[in-house]
Amino acid sequence: MELRQLLRLYVIPDRVIGAPRSLLEQTTAALDGGATAIQLRDKHLEGRELLEIATAMAALCRRAKALFFVNDRLDIALLCGAHGVHLGQDDLPADAARRLCPPDFIVGVSAQSKEQARRAKAHGADYLGIGAVYPTQTKDAAALGLDGVRGVATATDLPSVAIGGINLANASEVMAAGVDGLSVISAIVAAPDVSAASRLFLEIIDNSLK
16 A cells, blocks of 8 residues: 555544543554554653553554554654654754665655745655644644645645644545645544544545545
8 A cells, every 4th residue: 555545544642632541542442443544742751661652552553554653753763663753844854864764664744834845855755744734732833724735735746644623524625635644633532432533534534535
């Protein structure tokens, strides 16, 4: 399956938003619902615990044939056997990360503008995370809106996922902005039934791609 297809439903578990479920419980439930990619993003865990959780999450994703990414921490991503790393604009540049990665390692980069998207591609990024689409507490970037997302998504030919304020009510319109998938936090991991929410999102996404 090519990268675009594997980025369709990109879920980011969260210890606070998804409580009382653990990160591993959220991951398992999202994968059971069809999530095609999972990202570990936690800026507060110490390195030892982060590696332990990342290793367990990577194993869950491998069994489900889903991609697993670690946010920011290239060292943790490489050590735990992740498929890739996701880098923000203040993290390592993609071309620097590439020098430490095996050839098949996936590097994603956050982009909020056409210029950032083009620079990410020039530096060797494999996909873009575009957002925030709408205002959200989980992503501090300014909201781009649908037109902004469309502009960034069409600035390069890289696969892209949109993130930020995405829910079941607006998922179709975000997909229509030209992205290949949706990155979701609250609307899935805070749902009463994480697996059911994942299935509903995947149905909307797949219908949008037909």
